Amino acid sequence: MLERGRVANSWRRERWDSLRLLTPNWQTRLPGAHYAGPDPDGYMTRDDVVAFIDGYAAASRSPVRTGTEVTSVRTADGGYHVTTGDGVIACHTLVLASGACNLPSVPALREAVPASIEQLTPFDYRDPARLPDGGVLVVGASATGVQLAAEIHRSGRPVTLAVGEHVRLPRTYRGRDVLWWMDATGVWAQRHDEIDDLERARRLPSPQLTGGATLDLNTLAAAGVTLAGRLAAIRDGHALFSGGLRNVFALADLKMTRLLDAFDTWAQATGRDGEFAPPERYEPTAVPASSRLRLDLGSGEIGTIVWATGFRPDYRWLHVPVLDAKGLLRHDGGVVTASPGLYGLGLPVLRRRRSTYIHGIEDDAREVIGHLAAHLGL
Amino acid sequence: MTTTADNGVNVQALLEARDVLKGAPEAAQFTWRATSTWEAGVHSTTRIQNFFGLGQEQAHKTEAVFDADHPEVFAAADNGITPIEYLLVGLAGCLTAGIASVAQNRGIQLRSVRATVEGDHDIRGILGADPDVRNGFNDIRVTFTVDADASKEDIEALVAQSQKRSAVFDALTNPTNVAVEVA
Numbered sequence A: 001m002l003e004r005g006r007v008a009n010s011w012r013r014e015r016w017d018s019l020r021l022l023t024p025n026w027q028t029r030l031p032g033a034h035y036a037g038p039d040p041d042g043y044m045t046r047d048d049v050v051a052f053i054d055g056y057a058a059a060s061r062s063p064v065r066t067g068t069e070v071t072s073v074r075t076a077d078g079g080y081h082v083t084t085g086d087g088v089i090a091c092h093t094l095v096l097a098s099g100a101c102n103l104p105s106v107p108a109l110r111e112a113v114p115a116s117i118e119q120l121t122p123f124d125y126r127d128p129a130r131l132p133d134g135g136v137l138v139v140g141a142s143a144t145g146v147q148l149a150a151e152i153h154r155s156g157r158p159v160t161l162a163v164g165e166h167v168r169l170p171r172t173y174r175g176r177d178v179l180w181w182m183d184a185t186g187v188w189a190q191r192h193d194e195i196d197d198l199e200r201a202r203r204l205p206s207p208q209l210t211g212g213a214t215l216d217l218n219t220l221a222a223a224g225v226t227l228a229g230r231l232a233a234i235r236d237g238h239a240l241f242s243g244g245l246r247n248v249f250a251l252a253d254l255k256m257t258r259l260l261d262a263f264d265t266w267a268q269a270t271g272r273d274g275e276f277a278p279p280e281r282y283e284p285t286a287v288p289a290s291s292r293l294r295l296d297l298g299s300g301e302i303g304t305i306v307w308a309t310g311f312r313p314d315y316r317w318l319h320v321p322v323l324d325a326k327g328l329l330r331h332d333g334g335v336v337t338a339s340p341g342l343y344g345l346g347l348p349v350l351r352r353r354r355s356t357y358i359h360g361i362e363d364d365a366r367e368v369i370g371h372l373a374a375h376l377g378l
Numbered sequence B: 001m002t003t004t005a006d007n008g009v010n011v012q013a014l015l016e017a018r019d020v021l022k023g024a025p026e027a028a029q030f031t032w033r034a035t036s037t038w039e040a041g042v043h044s045t046t047r048i049q050n051f052f053g054l055g056q057e058q059a060h061k062t063e064a065v066f067d068a069d070h071p072e073v074f075a076a077a078d079n080g081i082t083p084i085e086y087l088l089v090g091l092a093g094c095l096t097a098g099i100a101s102v103a104q105n106r107g108i109q110l111r112s113v114r115a116t117v118e119g120d121h122d123i124r125g126i127l128g129a130d131p132d133v134r135n136g137f138n139d140i141r142v143t144f145t146v147d148a149d150a151s152k153e154d155i156e157a158l159v160a161q162s163q164k165r166s167a168v169f170d171a172l173t174n175p176t177n178v179a180v181e182v183a
């Protein structure tokens, strides 16, 4: 096992200070290890996650070679040559578990932002105190964007949040964590080969959740965050926002209600309806009387743009032709069929919906490594 | 400035309207309206006659009816132009009207004004084939050929000013709040 940094590197180096998992403690599991503390319904801090993974590496005596960066992978002799800082390793099989979120994805229009504006990605952002004075434009309203918008707003800076398509969820539903419902009703167990539009499922934005209370757009707007449409263009020093805000709200509200309907149907069908508080429905996302369409980036109104526009993997070291046009690994449930002996783990909806999350690895690893062992004739 | 040019635009009336509306912003609020009906397949007809402006209901002399459909390469019946092509109609019509008006105001006699309008459209967007491709036009190019009693620079200035004051140019280049509801 090669790791360029230390164990749990992504949690040590690529997360902001206040981050808590949006998955509850009871759900944060690794094969054979689960949360045993006093607060199963709480949410781990970044440091807790580091400690959890560190402890797991020690307890499982994983043979991790830390500080060893892979700089190149090529096919050779029916297998692979893996080049690292301390030499080349030849192997028959290779598992790419290098992560799905190695680099922040930032739209090309960042090039048009005037130099007077500081631009940050979630990898550069640590805490609001380090931001320049003045307003902040947060671009993207998925988990990262809503969390950073809320935190930056609390620091006293005026925040405008540019909202594109998003996934709205209440933190709890009928007295249970909404992720408990996803788990119990089998949403998260849905397999990659049962999902109609797998490509879409794999690029679904993260839900508007935080390790705490509900953090939807109504919450943010009530706190004073200004909601604007998707950032469509930057022209002549002005940011232009889509006028389609109402529709992205409507889509997210409809999808959330459909999901809650499915939870209720499940509760009825399984005879468990009585275990939960009565069904609830939430106010539609309120459309601002007039949504902001343009913002003069030269006016001093905002000093910072935070790009919460997602993440992507970094495979610049992978010299095997197994990436698609978008730079994502082509695989069938973690098996890279185009290159025998090559596998992927830790990617969104790899084999199930839960593969996107830490606790998805248990089933995925067992099945993918099962395939790998068969390939080796073990 | 000569006053002999006649492009058929009543600039005097427009200038007077501008002066009056400066002091009466309510009267300047117009609402344009269209009503459409689904015919069959992807064919619809849209009718336009009434609008609101100058503080009251107004009407065109006659009702105009527009068919929108899609071409046979879209496996459609081609009963009319594609909806997005109507944007080209609107842009060409608006910029041309602007050129005629500005030319009139500047005393430039026009002999002919022709425009070619092209919009580049990657249809993978509307087909949902690639989420990174937008649904609408990526680029629009307009080429004007203007024959007028004016220098090349003056004609370029006409074309520039017509964009500066064009409703459709603005609607295409700047975002607009759009509310779509089910009655």
Ligand SMILES: Cc1cc2nc3c(=O)[nH]c(=O)nc-3n(C[C@H](O)[C@H](O)[C@H](O)COP(=O)(O)OP(=O)(O)OC[C@H]3O[C@@H](n4cnc5c(N)ncnc54)[C@H](O)[C@@H]3O)c2cc1C
Pocket (backbone or CB within 6 Å): A002, A003, A004, A005, A006, A007, A008, A009, A010, A011, A015, A020, A021, A022, A023, A068, A069, A070, A071, A097, A098, A099, A100, A101, A102, A144, A311, A317, A345, A346, A347, A355, A356, A357, A358, A359
């Ligand atoms: C902002 C954010 C919040 C998240 N919140 C949650 C959450 O609340 N709950 C949850 O379950 N999941 C969450 N996730 C998803 C979670 O990060 C993943 O499920 C999990 O971290 C995947 O672990 P991994 O080991 O596959 O990938 P990573 O954690 O990315 O680890 C990959 C490792 O590979 C190393 N590496 C990469 N390239 C090389 C190379 N060339 N050579 C050597 N080493 C290399 C990296 O240093 C890193 O340590 C979140 C993700 C992000 C980005």
